[in-house]
Amino acid sequence: MLKYFDDFVGKDLEIGVIAELMLYMSVNLTPIAMPLGVLLSCLMTYGNLGEQFELTAIKSSGISLLRTLRPVFVFVLFLTIGMFFFNNNIVPMANLKFYSMLWDIKQKKPTMDIRAGQFYTGIPNYSIKVAKKMADGITMKDIIIYDHNNTDGNQRVILADSARMYTIMNDRYLLMELYDGSSNSEERSTKSKGRNALMPINQFFRNDFSKMNMVFSLASFDMSRTDLELFSSNKAMKTLNELSYDIDSMENEIRIASYNIHIRLPEIFDKHLLSDFEIPQELTRSKFKKDTTVVIKPMEHSLNSNRTQYLLQNRLHITVKDGQLTDSSLVNIDKYFADRKPRRMAVEYAINKARFAKNAFSGESTRAENILLTMYRFVIEKYRKFTYAFTCITMFLIGAPLGSIIKRGGLGLPVLISIGFFITNYVLTIVAEKWAKQGFVDGEYATWFSNLILLPIGFYFLKQARNDARLFDSDFYLVVWDKIKIRFRKEEKRALQSA
Secondary structure, three states: OHHHHHHHOOOOOOHHHHHHHHHHHHHHHHHHHHHHHHHHHHHHHHHHHHHOOHHHHHHHOOOOHHHHHHHHHHHHHHHHHHHHHHHHHHHHHHHHHHHHHHHHHHHOOOOOOOOEOOEEOOOOOEEEEEEEEOOOOOEEEEEEEEEOOOOOOOOEEEEEEEEEEEEEOOOOEEEEEEEEEEEEEEEEEOOOOHHHOOOOEEEEEEEEEEEEEEEEEOHHHOOOOOOHHHHOOOHHHOOHHHHHHHHHHHHHHHHHHHHHHHHOHHHHOOOOOHHHOOOOHHHOOOOOOOOOEEEEOOOOOOOOOHHHHHHHHOOOOEEEEOOEEOHHHHHHHHHHOOOHHHHHHHHHHHHHHHHHHHHHHHHHHHHHHHHHHHHHHHHHHHHHHHHHHHHHHHHHHHHHHHHHHHOOOOOOHHHHHHHHHHHHHHHHHHHHHHHHHOOOOOHHHHHOHHHHHHHHHHHHHHHHHHOOOOOOOHHHHHHHHHHHHHHHHHHHHHHHHHO
């Protein structure tokens, strides 16, 4: 929320709007926060059981650790299934309402703040300037008001020596009481006399007043709600079925772009390499078909050479069948390129053809690349709905055995360990998704990357917990260190004896 804090300042938002926005943001963060909650609760629960020697009593009664973890694991399993449906149905709806409301807040005008010596244009069709504003925030001196309701420039100006300003009708309208001033307006008239009958004459009106009330509508300061359908195309607002449909549509658009490139190759390479281009089998579903015969007509230029004029007047029809030139075509080509000017013309024609090919193919390829990058993000969003839910099981397999090993409850050590594993999971997820957005790895593997790394760690902790390992006891490591020192001493003695 701190990222959007600047958009809230000076908007005079109601408490209900802020509370609703916080609710939608909380729903948005729930898929990320739930695994952390599972990890912390498992660490605290089994840490307290171990600290109070209740796990020892359970094991001494013949109940294994796996049987002790089974009820909680079943609960976490149902929680994982519920989180999947929550991510698929509730989170997209909350994202849609959150970002639409955030957009409306950004578009909302700040509260009215008329400052001395500055023109204020926050009220539509009016421009207000005051020379001095009193400390009470109501009384003002030397007021100038430009009325632009007629959209004809500064044709109406209201001047006042002083004024009082306050809101009425539940802050729906602004009432400004003007004292000792005048209303000046200039109106155009189509009636004129004499030689300038066709030229309009402007008429000036001035009305002096001792007191005049002006009422301004403050409806423009209200927060208007935008249609939710305008935001529904974003990937964060879509369910699993909608994401799958969009991904399939993007794949089809990429195939169409690739087909457009392949189908235009015969137009570009119409003199050579024609037989080397074939449309891939996966693109043959399109209704277009590749021509097997291409007739080439050289470009016409106004040259002075009689031989060139003869050749151009009698155009060369070079027929290419199955990518091969006929003998008569080869003879015509030799005659045609015997002169230098036609050769230069052919080179220019080839350059123009290459430029055309570059422009034609770069447009389609850029379009396909943009669609592909967008599709990568949609694929990541699709598999997030599975991986964020499955992370609850991963965190349970880490937290429950680890809590029984460390035998510490409360909010001390369990919180530190939870934060450490949560940061590790978050960093692995962000790095893998960044690779997937750039196309280095598949989006499906990228979203499962953190679980694939942390899940073996959970099974390792589970194995150590079953064996009553003392991984977090200092005595355990002291004993291991003593064994290492004894071994090195024995090796040293053997080396001395052999010497």
